Amino acid sequence: MSGLRVIPTWRHGREWLYVCGEDGGTVAWYDREADRVSLLDEARGGDALEALRPFLVGSVAVGPPPVPTPAELAGLALHPDDDLAPNRPGEHLAVALDRDPGPPRRLRADPRRRALAAQQRVGEVLDGLEAAGWRVLHAVPLPGGTYVHHLVIGPGGLYALHTVPARGRRVRVADPFVTIGRAEPQPLLRRARADASRCSYALTAEVHPALVLVTPSSAVPPAPHLFTDTTLPTLARTGGHLKPADVEALHMLARDRGTWTRA
Structure with missing residues (x-):
């Protein structure tokens, strides 16, 4: 078992799927609209793709993420349990x-x-x-x-x-x-x-x-x-x-x- 979990999050009106390790750190994320999987930890790329397999549609690009903005960097460092962005209305x-x-x-x-x-x-x-x-x-x-x-x-x-x-x-x-x-x-x-x-x-x-x-x-x-x-x-x-x-x-x-x- 890889110990990875997939967490759905909405960003800018689009659904992204984050792959997180047991310590809460982000290993990769999948942007459905862009058909791209961005890997932060290439050594665990195979495990990340395996965790995302039920969610992938068609062919997707796989590679390192684009250069993030400072706000995006802070978001990647935020533990999922402390992130309020996935909260539903009510x-x-x-x-x-x-x-x-x-x-x-x-x-x-x-x-x-x-x-x-x-x-x-x-x-x-x-x-x-x-x-x-x-x-x-x-x-x-x-x-x-x-x-x-x-x-x-x-x-x-x-x-x-x-x-x-x-x-x-x-x-x-x-x-x-x-x-x-x-x-x-x-x-x-x-x-x-x-x-x-x-x-x-x-x-x-x-x-x-x-x-x-x-x-x-x-x-x-x-x-x-x-x-x-x-x-x-x-x-x-x-x-x-x-x-x-x-x-x-x-x-x-x-x-x-x-x-x-x-x-």
């Missing part, structure tokens, strides 16, 4: 539901499932921003057991997005309170600002807070801190704040779990 909720799915029958739907569906919907929308030079992280853990639902980094700056399931209900906003349907008002804007402030401290960069309301029944007043799942793509039209190299460097810093221990 990762923490999915894990919680797997551990405790709750009773099979209940009068009301589990609110965790509504929250998970909303975060997955926003994740789908954010995937479309990758082509415009934006980088996205989901379920970013903060000390104290809370999570930033989505952290978005791109030409228009950094945004900490807090997703709110509205599901056909009317939404009323009276800063900092948000009322969904007949529910009690919640200080969601205050929560979003607090999360963004913690992100700013961890990344030493300005992070803008924003709420994303998923499928509300009524139009939401235009505001820099309010989006819906249908208006969120307008982020792609903002720019002029960060250069591509800055985006990649901040994304690399943010995807390291250790960055958030000081938030």
Whole structure:
């Protein structure tokens, strides 16, 4: 047995398969779109190709990797267990539901499932921003057991997005309170600002807070801190704040779990 494991990761909107050793170090990676296997350890090239064999399609180029950028070098050094890039939207909720799915029958739907569906919907929308030079992280853990639902980094700056399931209900906003349907008002804007402030401290960069309301029944007043799942793509039209190299460097810093221990 070679002891190698294959770990799927999304980079720039493309799926890459990393081959890692028992110590977590990267031996090779497979870029499906480029049909290329890049070997970091040529001595273990045969083992790496054997581990990737179930995933390879057609003929692929095999060889040393292209010269990496500084951000890519940092990513290669990051242990897979500390890399937040593979996190799915609502990762923490999915894990919680797997551990405790709750009773099979209940009068009301589990609110965790509504929250998970909303975060997955926003994740789908954010995937479309990758082509415009934006980088996205989901379920970013903060000390104290809370999570930033989505952290978005791109030409228009950094945004900490807090997703709110509205599901056909009317939404009323009276800063900092948000009322969904007949529910009690919640200080969601205050929560979003607090999360963004913690992100700013961890990344030493300005992070803008924003709420994303998923499928509300009524139009939401235009505001820099309010989006819906249908208006969120307008982020792609903002720019002029960060250069591509800055985006990649901040994304690399943010995807390291250790960055958030000081938030």
